[in-house]
Amino acid sequence: MDLAALLDPLGLACREAGEAIRAVRSRGFAVEHKGDLSPVTEADRAAEAIILAALARHAPGVPVVAEEEVAAGRIPALGESFFLVDPLDGTREFVRGGDDYTANIGLVVAGTPVLGLVLAPEQGRLWAGVVGGVAWVESHDGTRAPLAVRTPGERLTVVASKSHMNQATRDFLTTELPDAELVSVGSSLKFCLLAQGKADYYPRLSPTSEWDTAAGHAVLLAAGGQVDGPGGAPLGYGKPGFLNPGFAASAGWKGPKLAPYMPL
Incomplete structure (x- = not known):
């Protein structure tokens, strides 16, 4: 193909x-x-x-x-x-x-x-x-x-969900990225901002379905970025129920692991 x-x-x-x-x-x-x-x-x-x-x-x-x-x-x-x-x-x-x-x-x-x-x-x-x-x-x-991701500067721009911001995400941002600029954006546009070099990091600490993320994930990978699961390994697809537990999308910046902040 x-x-x-x-x-x-x-x-x-x-x-x-x-x-x-x-x-x-x-x-x-x-x-x-x-x-x-x-x-x-x-x-x-x-x-x-x-x-x-x-x-x-x-x-x-x-x-x-x-x-x-x-x-x-x-x-x-x-x-x-x-x-x-x-x-x-x-x-x-x-x-x-x-x-x-x-x-x-x-x-x-x-x-x-x-x-x-x-x-x-x-x-x-x-x-x-x-x-x-x-x-x-x-x-x-x-x-x-x-499209191409940018090299992160001294202050990171972090994108987060408009509709699905939860306490776990707030705790993660407050503890791990207190100086970052936060931008709230809906849908898969968050991946696109990273791919376009307009943001650096997108942590998601609540579940999503694989169809929510696959397209944006691919665009970001094609632009030079990465998407990792809660433990830091690349996020994979074809999981039971087509569910993502959480992930961190980035412009190549390896951030802190999400797992300690994920709800049980």
Whole structure:
């Protein structure tokens, strides 16, 4: 499979999904809740249908684990390679009228994300990368700029979740990084800020699903960054239930281990 050749058609699919999401927002929508009490809307489902159709055309035969498909009990048998799709990451932000939400496609090979696309519909920006290959951000007019992480300076810029800031994260930041500048951002945009050289570190001390992180993880790896689990080993994929216990994403900066601060 030529991974770099997938970026353009899948990028178009992300943009089409973004247009569908914005159309739903424009006409209004109802909010439902899944079994885990997380919100879901017509926009989530419309965007996912567009992305799944594109993957079937451009990467036939590769299993796809998509958030709303999983919620409906449809989980494919997995091989060494599989896609992870979050059609609307940051649904809570979307429901509240915020702009920090994204559409995400990630490809995992042998437990590692190797291709990622992250679209921010309200910004019109698409971040994309193939590990060991290209990494770029595309503006609404199609202009592309390369991505590369920056060398951390004396004062770190740390990004954290708008909707999922918890006491464990506050304790970690207060104890380990008291002098860091803190920026609150929603969804997978936090990975993109690191990949674009606008931030240095993103600690997550609460659970996420693998489809929340795979695309942004791949973009960050392609830009020269890294994502480690609570104990400091690289974060892997294909875990039971597709759940991440916690992680630290960085621009190559090896920070303190998260495990001592993780809730039991």
